[in-house]
Amino acid sequence: MIDAPNVFVESRKKPLCDVPSIGIGNQPIDDGNYLFKKEEMDDFLKLEPKAEKYFHPWYGSQEFINRRPRYCLWLGDCNPKELLQMPHCLERVENVRNFRLSSKRKSTVKIADVPTHFQTENMPKGNYIVVPKVSSQNRRYIPLGYMDDSVLCSDLVFLIPNTTLYHFGILESNVHMAWMRTVAGRLKSDYRYSKDIVYNNFPWPTPTPEQRAEIERTAQGILDARANHPDSSFADMYGEHMYLYPDLLEAHRANDRATLRAYGFPLKITEPDCVAELMKRYEALAEG
Structure with missing residues (x-):
């Protein structure tokens, strides 16, 4: 509740402003056959060494925030002849196919015809922003971050491709x-x-070129400060002890x-006043 006129923020399928689209990550529907812990992947590769190039780090919200990925066996691009030469991979594919065929959902049964693919696939090319x-x-900032196309993400995170440091800076700011x-x-x-609700309705600013460049610089400052602490997870850096990372805290304040x-x-500006101003801008954009 804030001291401002009543404003109804409704569900919106596309962003209110001219910014990159956001989407969910991948949804395998695989009964766990394609997902591995590090030790499980290592054991599997001892049996099937040719499969190494088909494994990718896999991040959902928990894996991302703790900086501890699982691993995904992605065989969607595997040539059938090559797949037939990897019996342990083929066994996983057959398990997925049978699992889907046994489903009561027609949509799941249908994708049994393509068992090397996920039900929902979102694999952006190049770098993209991950949003848990x-x-x-208890976190003042939701930790967002960059991934590249060597990484696959689950539907427990959102992905924003085609972004710049400017977009990262705004999204990681106290305003957002x-x-x-x-x-x-x-x-x-x-x-x-x-x-x-959150992303597609958010009213973005209209910065000058100088202001945009400044946000790109401070956004990079956040990434640089994080890089100073490679052994710390986002759970560590953005928790109640964020004050133990003064370089990161100052980078956020600059941003x-x-x-x-x-x-x-x-x-x-106070947070309630900031939200009240954003609501005014949202109303103007939604009506425009």
């Missing part, structure tokens, strides 16, 4: 986080990020200031 669907309410805290749903008490300037907001 669920994050602790204030918006998220106001309109996002909750899973128990944790934030539940939504593409149709917050740059973002506020791009919006034309006072640097000491």
